[in-house]
Amino acid sequence: MSGAAHALDEVTPEVVRHIEEALAAGNSTEARTLVEALSATGQASVVEQISEAQRDQLIELLRRDLDPEMLTELDEDVRDDVLEQLDSKDIAAAARELDTDDAVNLIEDLPEEEQREILAELPAEERAEIETALAYPDDSAGRLMQLSLVKVPDSWTVGEVIDYCREATDLPDDVYDIFVVDRVGRLRGSVPLGRMLRTKRPVPIVDLVDPDIPSVQVMTDQAEVAHLFRDKNLVSCPVVDDTRRLLGVIMVDDVVDVIDEEAEEDLLKMAGVGADDMHANMIQTTRRRAWWLAINLVTAVIASLVIGQFEGAIEKIVALAVLMPIVASMGGNAGTQTVTVAVRGLAMGELTAANALRFIIKEAAVGGLNGFIFAILMGGAVFAWYGDWRLGAVIGAAMICNLLAAALAGTFIPLGLQKMGVDPAVSSTVFLTTVTDVIGFLAFLGLATIFLL
């Protein structure tokens, strides 16, 4: 899930170079020592940075002693690669040491056959937990939650809860909240550990309960879970079924990964590249990007069909060919600004039905105003350049048309796609450039045909 191993201070280019040299020299002991001195995140960062061949060599070296945490920190493409090299026993050994949510994450993308083999290697209890999690849909809260939490009945006192915590040996260190449930396991609320610690022993635990704490339904989409954490500044959040029975808990660190991924995805999707592009191999990358380029080729061809209609005009005034890309390019840039703000606004829930109209009006006004500014600038420059005020006027008018069109297309396209249930981040820019190219060439060459020929 995580990916995004940041170059920690420990993983300097020198460290990576040392490891590469040790591997190249076949000095296994040194390579192992160097890698094992690093944190899990550091190890993941090294595995991502070295070449594929050396990666295979390194994994072979570490094998059974592989730090399971390292696997969870790897970028997806790299992890798939590493998992392919490990057999079911190795992966099961790693899964056993991880929290349920991380173990699920590790094996969820493997073929079902291999999943079964790995699960067969695990102790019954853990197998059952992972199987339960895998039964929830991808990207649901159920996949993100961990099952180990402190759950106490609402009939207990603070003293009883404290004694229970002190006697239970298997509680994780990162317990921040005690969850209180009723007789049938329905969530009544939670008590922060700090609050409980400051309360006298005979007080009923239920008196400390905050009944209004947010909880999420197990089928809730992970993006929504991330929004909830962000909006309410949560550290952990209980997960319940549709009868409000407590099933698990989601911790903030897992959500940070989701937030990270989402923001990264928007950026990458708008450029038509995959989330793992950085680590995919050359053929994968070429194939994925070629699709996007093919779609953009269609756009470019449509634009050139428009130009084709004005061959006669261009033959007579060749300056039109020189100037026409300027109009199209300014429209494309202005439209991209609008689309980016709209896509981000939709993703963050800041652009809604309530303010869409105001947004459209503002964007049209900005487009018109900037159109006017650049019409004067460009019109004046063309007049100075070619000494023809009519040519200047035509390019100015075309500029206004295209920047207005860019503003309208830049708002209506993402809003329309969102309404149709299509992700606006992926396809908005393609449609936008089609509009700004077509309108740019059409307005400029069309006005030129009318007024200059």
Place this chain on the structure above:
Amino acid sequence: MSGAAHALDEVTPEVVRHIEEALAAGNSTEARTLVEALSATGQASVVEQISEAQRDQLIELLRRDLDPEMLTELDEDVRDDVLEQLDSKDIAAAARELDTDDAVNLIEDLPEEEQREILAELPAEERAEIETALAYPDDSAGRLMQLSLVKVPDSWTVGEVIDYCREATDLPDDVYDIFVVDRVGRLRGSVPLGRMLRTKRPVPIVDLVDPDIPSVQVMTDQAEVAHLFRDKNLVSCPVVDDTRRLLGVIMVDDVVDVIDEEAEEDLLKMAGVGADDMHANMIQTTRRRAWWLAINLVTAVIASLVIGQFEGAIEKIVALAVLMPIVASMGGNAGTQTVTVAVRGLAMGELTAANALRFIIKEAAVGGLNGFIFAILMGGAVFAWYGDWRLGAVIGAAMICNLLAAALAGTFIPLGLQKMGVDPAVSSTVFLTTVTDVIGFLAFLGLATIFLL
């Protein structure tokens, strides 16, 4: 800091419409009741979505009863607007109810004069705390930390610490770790509350201490702090001075805001729009975006100067004018893919000196391969279209040149900018389009001049 108020379930378009109608009808009581029924985040979302005039009206209504949390949730531009309407007394009243870090966040962008007025209204202790925080640079860990934390001497036993916690009345609910310091206040480590709760009273607290916990220096950049939280999956992190004396603690919820902002900034910067664009008024937006468009205009003019050199060729073969935008546009798109991956890789620390060469080689190979694919596609189409195989060969060759140029420019530009200390997210695309436009037109028109005339 936060911004990004997500449309919570509570803030449906209907709720916003009701509030707008109540305000329009001058029905103050109803408007207040509707707004005050919402959470702080919900209120912020409403304030962001309604028009500026209604926003002023609503703030006027709430004034002294304004939920201080709401102010911290507002997008920066909107918050500046709201703060302008409030006087120092109102703002001081709000600041008093907030944690230090949020209070600092609220007033840090105000003019110094006003800051002084607000601080004068605060109790001495809180004033001192805020003044200390304001003394740290913008975007430093010092601005992000809160001062309230549980700090105990390393000579205490677990029992003494528990008693201390139970007697202290001013401890916040969100205590997750106990920090242990030596006689002169230097950090020795931290103990998770959960671990302490499971330990016998006579055990020295120092035995439970995890001495390797990460800490940050007070002057550390916030982006680095965010990376640390993400890499180590932290919930809180102590802040120390350069002699390792404990100064405060940073909580994960404040860091989520930083991560959010960073990812958003990359996306927006690449399109040349400001982070608050959604909420800036029309004039501000027009001005900010005009700068970006002006820079892009220079790019477009350079490209058209290149075309201008080939007026003779275009006059003879007008098809060149029709086809040339295709070559330039494909280069621009392919280059944007590479730049996006590179910018994101640099920001996440995944693209480093250790793997830069491998990245460049891979991108060049992908560019060459896709160039070849689209050379055949486009060359064939042009042959079919114009029945001239030489024209097809020329556009094919130009396509390969430009996609290769796009791959190289797409890697070298962001790497070079980063090396020069310039943010690659902001200016990479401008330089890139200049390259792909110039090379696109030059290769196509140049080859045409050589082989077709």
